[in-house]
Amino acid sequence: MGLHKIIKILALILSVVGIIFFVMILSAGDAAIEAGESAGSVNGALYTSYIILGLVLAFVLVFVLKGVFAGDIKKTLITVGAFLAIAIIGYVMSSGSLEGLPEELIITENVTETTSKWVGAGLNTFYILGVLAIGAMILSGLKRVTK
Structure with missing residues (x-):
């Protein structure tokens, strides 16, 4: 399986996880979030964002270095x-x-x-x-x- 397919599958999985947390946050409402009752869904969304940011930075770094040494x-x-x-x-x-x-x-x-x-x-x-x-x-x- 090529790297492109792996990246597409990973992006799809992370997108679905992000959508799930988004729906959980929306369904909890503002009052529950302010009271700290839905901290799990907010934290999950934040951790998903951190994972996505880390992956994006890693891929950018790898492909930039690959391009530097190839060009x-x-x-x-x-x-x-x-x-x-x-x-x-x-x-x-x-x-x-x-x-x-x-x-x-x-x-x-x-x-x-x-x-x-x-x-x-x-x-x-x-x-x-x-x-x-x-x-x-x-x-x-x-x-x-x-x-």
Whole structure:
């Protein structure tokens, strides 16, 4: 049996389990969930999600590494380097300022300037990558139109 069939069967099984827990949660109602009476179905749904997330990450890692070693390693390293450069630019652009945050958030969540800087770096990196993706789509559309 091929890997594709195994993945499809595993996805089907996990989907059915997720649907079962979803129905159990819906049938319990909000009051039962808030009271903690249906913790088993909520926990089951969470564990199912954790399993799915773990499997997805494992498969992505395996197939990415497989693709890296099968393809051109130079292009892969250039792409990874470009991503790291964008992440560094995002980090440098972030301020790390706590100004504007509610005082209770700073105290209860233990938000420091370092935490704020890393969150800002992640947001800046996301924005830069988003702008680059939109620009690439526009350029490819323009090239297609001009041909």
